[in-house]
Amino acid sequence: MHPTLLQDVLWISGPALQLVVAIMIIHRRLLKQIPIFWSYTVFHVLLAIGSYAASRVSYRTYFYVYWGAEIVDMVLILLVIQELFSHVFAMCGAIRSLGQILFRSAALMMIVFSVLLARTGHSSASTTPLVDRLISLERSVNVLEIGVLFVLFLACRILGIVWQRFAFGIAVGMGLTLSGEAIAAALRTFLGTAANQLYVWLEPMPCVLATGVWAYYAVSVDRKAEFSSSSPSPTQLAEWDRALEHFVWRS
Numbered sequence: 001m002h003p004t005l006l007q008d009v010l011w012i013s014g015p016a017l018q019l020v021v022a023i024m025i026i027h028r029r030l031l032k033q034i035p036i037f038w039s040y041t042v043f044h045v046l047l048a049i050g051s052y053a054a055s056r057v058s059y060r061t062y063f064y065v066y067w068g069a070e071i072v073d074m075v076l077i078l079l080v081i082q083e084l085f086s087h088v089f090a091m092c093g094a095i096r097s098l099g100q101i102l103f104r105s106a107a108l109m110m111i112v113f114s115v116l117l118a119r120t121g122h123s124s125a126s127t128t129p130l131v132d133r134l135i136s137l138e139r140s141v142n143v144l145e146i147g148v149l150f151v152l153f154l155a156c157r158i159l160g161i162v163w164q165r166f167a168f169g170i171a172v173g174m175g176l177t178l179s180g181e182a183i184a185a186a187l188r189t190f191l192g193t194a195a196n197q198l199y200v201w202l203e204p205m206p207c208v209l210a211t212g213v214w215a216y217y218a219v220s221v222d223r224k225a226e227f228s229s230s231s232p233s234p235t236q237l238a239e240w241d242r243a244l245e246h247f248v249w250r251s
Helices: 005-027 035-057 059-088 093-119 128-159 165-202 204-220 235-250
Strands: none
Touching: 005 035, 005 204, 035 059, 059 128, 059 165, 128 165, 165 204
C-alpha cells in the first residue's frame, strides 16, 4: 500500500524538526554538554536520507537499513539517558560513576542480544520470522529503557533535584518516543500482520511529538543557565554519594 500524504508529512516532519534541534544545539553552544544527544539527532537526519535512498533500490535494501538503524537507535537512546543521568548527578561523583557502569553494561547486553539475533536469522526468502524477532527485541529494549528513564524521574522527584530546562525536555521527548514505539511494537506482536498498517501510523507519531518538544526547548533554552553545575546538591544526596564512595572504595 502506498503511503498517504499525511503519512509522508509524518515521516518528513520528524527529521526536519531534528535538523532544527541539531542546528540550535550548535547555535546555543550546547554541543559540549550534550554530544550524544546531538549525535542522536544527526543520526536520525542522516537515516531519513539513507532510508529514502535505500527504498529506491529495493525492499531488501530498505529492510536491512531500517532494522540495522533501529538496533543502533536502541543503543543511542540508552546512551542519551546515561548522558542525562550524568548531568542530573553531576555533583555526585560516586553515583554518577556507578550509573555509567550500569548503563554501559546494559548497552553491551543489548549489542550482544542484537548479534545473537542476527546470527539466528531466517534462511528462507520470507522476512516475517526475522521481523517478528526484531519487533520483540525492540519492544523488550523499549520497556527496559522506559524503566530506566522512569527510575531517573523518580530519583529526581524523591531527592528534590531540579531538572535543567533542556535536559527535562530531552527526557520528556525520550519518554514519548519510547512509549509510542513500545505500544506500536506490542500491537504488532500480539495482533500479527493484521496490525501492520496500524504500526505504520503509530510508529512515527510519537517521534514527531518528541522532536516537536525538543525543537521547542532547543529554540527557547537559555544557554547561560543550561546544564550549570554550580548549584549545590541536596545534603541527603551528598551523604548517600559519600556512603557509596566509601562502599566502592572498600570493595
